[in-house]
Amino acid sequence: TQLLEQSPQFLSIQEGENLTVYCNSSSVFSSLQWYRQEPGEGPVLLVTVVTGGEVKKLKRLTFQFGDARKDSSLHITAAQPGDTGLYLCAGERRLWLDNTDKLIFGTGTRLQVFP
Amino acid sequence: EAGVVQSPRYKIIEKKQPVAFWCNPISGHNTLYWYLQNLGQGPELLIRYENEEAVDDSQLPKDRFSAERLKGVDSTLKIQPAELGDSAVYLCASSFKGSGSYEQYFGPGTRLTVT
Numbered sequence: 001t002q003l004l005e006q007s008p009q010f011l012s013i014q015e016g017e018n019l020t021v022y023c024n025s026s027s028v029f030s031s032l033q034w035y036r037q038e039p040g041e042g043p044v045l046l047v048t049v050v051t052g053g054e055v056k057k058l059k060r061l062t063f064q065f066g067d068a069r070k071d072s073s074l075h076i077t078a079a080q081p082g083d084t085g086l087y088l089c090a091g092e093r094r095l096w097l098d099n100t101d102k103l104i105f106g107t108g109t110r111l112q113v114f115p
Numbered sequence: 116e117a118g119v120v121q122s123p124r125y126k127i128i129e130k131k132q133p134v135a136f137w138c139n140p141i142s143g144h145n146t147l148y149w150y151l152q153n154l155g156q157g158p159e160l161l162i163r164y165e166n167e168e169a170v171d172d173s174q175l176p177k178d179r180f181s182a183e184r185l186k187g188v189d190s191t192l193k194i195q196p197a198e199l200g201d202s203a204v205y206l207c208a209s210s211f212k213g214s215g216s217y218e219q220y221f222g223p224g225t226r227l228t229v230t
Binding site: 009 | 119124156157158159160163171208218219221222223224
């Protein structure tokens with residue numbers, strides 16, 4: 001059961017366009033992480049947002065954590081072919097009893113940017 | 116610093132055969148994870164180790180899957196016997212519990228094809 005739903009599932013755009021990927025859940029998370037995964041490689045962490053309403057920018061990428069810490073969005077400005085990949089959100093459930101964490105990954109958004 | 120190392124990168128076997136995957140985490144990382152990832156989807160946790168102890172194996176199909184991390188460093192994941200539905204990418208990740216950050220570092224994965 002995927003607790004984190006991402007939309008859209010697929011996105012194919014031209015270089016220079018803007019796009020937004022959404023990550024939604026009915027559950028509250030301690031933090032929300034965004035990963036990018038390229039073919040044949042493992043996911044690589046892009047950013048972690050912790051506070052409800054938090055906005056972080058990474059060059060052309062803007063990440064926002066929902067006020068209630070149940071959802072997040074990733075906005076890419078002026079997409080480039082190098083942005084192509086599978087984007088994954090992951091919600092962190094902090095397990096206070098043993099000070100560890102559990103990451104629950106979203107369903108993924110496959111982005112293709114054409115030159 | 117070397118990242119998470121996995122081998123083999125690819126494996127093709129016939130159904131009912133056994134298969135094993137190996138993972139060497141980043142040096143000093145006490146937490147190790149095995150994930151299963153189906154094509155275009157997010158990773159799903161199979162098992163998590165804290166040092167040599169399996170602290171979360173609730174999603175591991177124990178009738179055919181087993182894992183070990185005997186010395187608290189590298190780990191193996193085994194499937195016996197493999198089924199057609201086991202075809203997927205098996206990802207290993209590691210993290211350092213004491214850093215205050217819960218970032219997981221992923222290996223490149225082992226792509227398993229069961230025919």
